[in-house]
Amino acid sequence: MFTYILKRILYVIPIGLAVSLVCFSLVFLAPGDPLSAILPPDATTELIERLKADYGFDKPLPVQFGKWVLRAAQGDLGTSIATGRPVNSEIAKAISNTFMLAMFACGIGFSFGLVFGFVAGYVRNTWLDKVVTGIAVTGVSLPHYWLGMVMVIIFAVLLDWLPAMGAGAGGSDAWAWDWEHVRFLVLPAVTLSFIPMGIVTRTTRAVVAEILNQEFVQALRAKGMDSLGVFKHVVKNAAPTLLAVMGIQLGYLLGGSILVETVFSWPGTGFLLNTAIFQRDLPLLQGTILFLAMFFVVLNVLVDILQSIFDPRIRR
Amino acid sequence: MSSTATTPLVEVTNLSVHFRNADATVHAVNGVDFTLNAGEVLGILGESGSGKSVTLKTLMRLLPEKKTTIGGGMRVAGHDVLSLDRAGLIAFRGRVASMIFQEPMLAFDPVFTIGQQIAETVIQHEGVSREVAMARALEMLERVQIPSAKRRLEAYPHEMSGGMRQRAMIALALACKPQLLLADEPTTALDATVQIQILLLLRQLQKEMGMAVIFVTHDVGAAVEVSDRIAVMYAGRFVETGDVRTVIRKPGHPYTQGLLAANVLPGTGIHAGKRGDRIEAIPGAPPNMVTLAPGCAFEPRCKWAEERCGTKVPEPLPSADGGAAHLVRCVRAVA
């Protein structure tokens, strides 16, 4: 068990290196020069050369990469070209906002998804199952940004119950846990919750139905277990798969949704990525992508470890 | 066999089980009658699809209620099984009657330890603490002769061999000292040497604990090994019932005769090659359970078939030379 966990953690190092190489080179594959965005059109060659030297763009690519990785490993992702602030602090701010949004969205999506999925799995092929599965499929199929705009029209414009944009007065720096601020979370969180809700419902339904069809469930009934006793077995058997799916969904949401964060102007990582792309802010873009990629790697390891705790067969 | 003054432990009268599917009705069991006394072992012998598992599952009310029609009556240890409610069923299963299965790997939950799975049964039925339940689990594992039982308590099903798993399954089934054990082909999935060990263990535990056993198998050798009485099942009916000696020595039904010719019988004087060496002794296809024939279901495959066989299902009648306890559903077996 312990060696398994250690092994999984050590795997992060080579994967991390590969991921950073991809992040670093991806950006250079795109056409255009990152400096041209901030330079005046009539900039002298001298100025261009100086700026290139300042940002290290004059060195050969492998050297640039080596320096970048070394600094990144120490937690320094460079300086944003657009704002002049450290990429780290830009990401940190955005993360806390995306994190908040993702937690709310997952809280809503997972709760409904699990309840719907277990109900549908237990009563599969009845009308109730069909209703619940219908809701789930609809939730997954609706385009996010469209749903977001519909939400805005209904709840912000027509009913005027909730705000449509931003993170409240003073932006994310002035965030507080009161209704004045939290109400800004509601619409984006509900919008984002539809996909995890749908996916968790579908997966749970399939997994629960599959488990209930297994012979051991009949054996449990044959030894006189009551419904609650059987349910405990279903839950523990379903847990590895459900945890994996929920982990991945949480991961997606923690990665930030460019579209939804843009629709609601929510200052998270998706919004940040969007800004970095449109401003050609190379260090910010590389840093944000690397951070998000590493985040997914670590998340997968955590999910693997959790699964191995629930299912003893995985450890071998 | 025990005296007949007391009422039998199990009384099954005219049991029928039909499954309604979308397109057809499957007649899985078509009028089964038998009684079983406490401490007695009944072997149900029949080929695959003859309705053996369905008969056992019906006794435990394990079949999907919506698509199943059950007719007739079943009494086990004073319980009218068909009219038990939810709570009654929970108290009945595992405590009055227990079941073991063909594939112990599939019958155990893969993500709980053997100890947990035995203990939860004890907790469910006796409301004891975890410690007491675990102590019982250990006692049961020792009872079924699992080596280093204490360590096995913490083992997961996949960490054990097939034979050990079946022993653990038996330990689980007997943990609450049931009066009736239903064994559904418990040795079919095991190696030949392990099969014999499990059969001997079952026989020994059955004697020690004095419980009744219904042992289902398609293996004549296994049935002979453990049974006091044998019922031969064909197309959802008992076509022949009698004590082991009589059925083996003087099989009255042509189907039983065919089965015996295809099997090796240890210690019966009938020899027909190596164990597991199946000889095609009964020509023809197994019966169709959807459109039941009006007469004897074996008639299409029977070399003695006459005209009267196809008109009416033969009643179980005492055989010509086997006495009143030997019932055969064949027009030829009756004098």
Ligand SMILES: Nc1ncnc2c1ncn2[C@@H]1O[C@H](COP(=O)(O)OP(=O)(O)O)[C@@H](O)[C@H]1O
């Ligand atoms: N749940 C079910 N639904 C429909 N048909 C079933 C079901 N269970 C068993 N059957 C049918 O009932 C017949 C008897 O099956 P079974 O009792 O399992 O045979 P066996 O003697 O091999 O144990 C078979 O034709 C089988 O297909």
Ligand SMILES: [Mg+2]
């Ligand atoms: Mg069977």
